[in-house]
Amino acid sequence: MAARDVVAQQDQPWSRRRLRSTNERLLLDRLRGLGAASRAQLARETGLSKPTVSSALASLEAAGLVHEVGTHAPERGRTAVLYAPDPAAGYALGVDIGRGWLRVAVVDLDGTVVARSDVRNRARASAAMADLVVGTARQVIGNSGVDPAEVVHGVVGTPGVYDEKQRRVRYAMHLPGWGRAGLFDRMREELGVPLEVHNDANLAALGEYTYGVGAGSRLFAYILIGTGLGMGVVSEGRLFTGAHGLAGEIGFLPWPGRQKPERLEDAVSGVAVVEAARQFGMSGQLTAKAVFDAARQGNPAAVRAVELEGERIAHTVAAAAAVLDPDLVVLGGGVGHSVDLLLRPVGEQLRTLTPLRPRIAPSRLGEDAVLLGAVATALGTARDLVFERRTGEGRPVRG
Amino acid sequence: MAARDVVAQQDQPWSRRRLRSTNERLLLDRLRGLGAASRAQLARETGLSKPTVSSALASLEAAGLVHEVGTHAPERGRTAVLYAPDPAAGYALGVDIGRGWLRVAVVDLDGTVVARSDVRNRARASAAMADLVVGTARQVIGNSGVDPAEVVHGVVGTPGVYDEKQRRVRYAMHLPGWGRAGLFDRMREELGVPLEVHNDANLAALGEYTYGVGAGSRLFAYILIGTGLGMGVVSEGRLFTGAHGLAGEIGFLPWPGRQKPERLEDAVSGVAVVEAARQFGMSGQLTAKAVFDAARQGNPAAVRAVELEGERIAHTVAAAAAVLDPDLVVLGGGVGHSVDLLLRPVGEQLRTLTPLRPRIAPSRLGEDAVLLGAVATALGTARDLVFERRTGEGRPVRG
C-alpha cells in the first residue's frame, strides 16, 4: 500500500518542496541503516553538501524524528555530534491470529518490541475472537506505557485472504464465521488504530525475509505447513501477491493423489500426517507432533508417514521452483520443529522430480514468523506515516 | 535493466539538476501518453506552472526530443500550439530467434515499425545462425533508411536463459551449440548495437501485455507451446524473472506421467502431440499442425491426442494458477492457431483440478508475440537512452 503511493507520486511534478522532502527522507533512511552518524559522515555518504545535511537534519530534529545521541572522536580533529532516528516518534502494532494462539506485539520505530503478549485462542465464534484480539491489543498497548494515539499503524495476519472491497476475509476454511463482513471494521473502530489485514503465510514470508534466514534473497518462498497449507513469496524484498491476493495458495495445486482429485492441502497438512500414520498402523490419540516424535524414536509406521509427507512437500517445492525460480525455500509452521526429519526425504524426492534444486532451509523464527512479519510490515507503514505528518506540524504549508 | 537503474538512482541526492531532468521526463512521458498536447494542457495535467512547462519543453525541443506538430483551436480563445515527441529521435531493434523463423524489426520511438524482415532459419550451426542474425539485422536497418548509429538499443529473444555473467545462453535444448560463449558478444560487435538477450517466452508475455490481450492485467501468464514449453509472467507491468531468470521454466514442472518421472516439457510440447496421435493410431509424416488439422476434420485418433494435450495444458495452468494467481492466462506459440480446439478440453479438465479459474485466452499476436515483446522492451530502453544523452548535447554539464 505504501509502495503503491510512492509509485503514484512519481507522476507528480517536482517542486523544491518535494526536493527537500526527498532529501530529508534520504537522510532518515540512511540514518536508520547506520544506526547513528554525524552530519559530515552523512554528507559524505549521501553526496549532499554539508550545509544541506545540517539544515535538513535540523528540520527532522524539529519534527521530533531525529535527535542527538552522543559524540564520536575521530583519530584527529574535532569530535563529531552523532544523530540517530528517534525510536519513540511513533509505534506500530503487529497481530498474529492463529487457530491455536493469538499473538500481539507493539514495536517502536527502531523495530524493538516494547510489549508483547501471547494468549491461547480458545474462542470458537468469530465475534468472541474479534473481542479477544481487541482486548489483548488494548492490554499490550497499555502495558507498553505508550500513548495509544502514538500507535500509528497495525497489521493483522490471519489465515485466508482479505478482500479489500468486501472488507472481509475469504478462504479461511479452518476458522468458522471468520469470513463475516464488518469484523475487521469493528476491530479498527474499537481499537482506534488503522489495521491492514494480510494472509498469514505471506506475513511469515516477510518476517523470515526481514529478520530470519530469507535476508538478502532475491526471490524467496516460505511454505507454511500447519493446520492448513500456504506459501508466501517475497520478490526483491516485496511481497508477491498475484492479481487477487491469492498467490501462493498452494492448497489448490493439482496433486496426483487418488482417483478423485484431492486438494494438495489435504494431502500435506498436519491432518494428513496423522492420517498416513494411522494407515501405516499407528493408533491412539495422534497429533502431527506425536507422529514426528515417534518417527524420531524409530517407530516404522511413523517413519513411513514422515517419508510420505516429505514426498508431498517435495512435490510442492518442485512446482514452486519451476514457476517462480526461488533461490531459497523455507519450511515453517506447525512442522517447523520437525524440519530436521523432513529435509532428507524432501531433498531425495526433489532430485527425482526436477533438475531445479533451490536451497531448502528450516524457518529460523519458528512460531514467531507471522507476528514478526506483521510487525515488519506495520513498521514500514508507520515510518512512512510518521515522516509524512512531520510537515504538517513542523512548518506551515503553502501552495 | 533500465528499471534497476531508476531504483539505484533513488538513493542519490536530489539536486536542482535532477529536479529539472525529472520534470522534463515527466512532460515527455505525459506527451507520449497523450500523443500531442499544448503547453497549457500539459501544465494543467502535470500540475507544473505554465512558465515551467514552456521552458522545459523548449529544452526538450532543443534536444530534438519533441517538436511542434500542429495547432488546436479551443472553443474560444487563442489557438494552441501542439507538441509531440519526435519519433525519429532514435530507433530500437527487436529480434526473435526461433528454431524455424528469424524475425527482425526496427521501430521508431513511437513504436511504429519502420522495417521488418522474416526469414526462414535453416542454419544448423550456431555460428551460421549468428551470421544470419547479423546479416538480416543489417539488411533491415538498411531498408529502413535509418542511420545505423541512431539504432540505440536492441533486444533479442531466444529459447533458453541468458546468463549475464558467463555471457552465454543456457538451457536452449533445441538449438545445438547455441550455448557457446561469445556468440552474442560477436553479434553486438559486428552490429554495433547494444543487445539485450531475453527468454522468448518472457518476451512473448511482455509483447502480449503491451500490444495484445494482456493489456491492463495485474498479473498475467503467457504459456508458449511450441517445439519447447515455456511461460512468461508479467506482474504489475514488469517481467517476473525469479532469482536466476528461470521463473516460468515450466518444462521442469513435476508431472505424473509414467513410471519414470518425465519432464512436463516432453509431455506438452508439439512433439508430444504427434507422439500421442501416433499412439492412438495415426500414421504417416505427422506434424503437430497436421494432427490439429485432422482433429478439426474429426479424425478420432487426432481428437483424442488433442484432448490429451488439453489435459496436460490444464495441469500446467492449474499449477501456475495456484502459485501465481494470475487474472489471465494466454496460450500461444506453435499451437496458437489451434487454441480454439484446446480451450474446451483445457477448461473442462481445469474444473476437475482446481477451484481457481483464471481467464484463459488465445494469443492475439500469434507468431509475432516474441518479436513485439522484444521491440517493446528495446523501445523502453531506447527511450531512456535517448532522453539521457539529451543533456550531454544540449547544455554544458557543471558540478
Next chain:
DNA sequence: CCGATAAAGTTAAGGAGCCTTACTAGAGGC
C-alpha cells in the same frame, strides 16, 4: 466593427533550496 470574454502563452518578480567557498571550532601531534 468593437468591446467583452476566454484561453494560450510570455514576462517579471520573488523565493526555496541547493552548492561552493570561506570561515570558525575543537582536537591532537610536534
Next chain:
DNA sequence: GCCTCTAGTAAGGCTCCTTAACTTTATCGG
C-alpha cells in the same frame, strides 16, 4: 604554540520553480 586535520557554520550565488500580471489571439454578442 603552531600546524594539521576534521566538524560544522555563514555568506553568496545559482538554478529553477511559482505567482501574478500582461500580451496575444481567438470567439461572441451587440
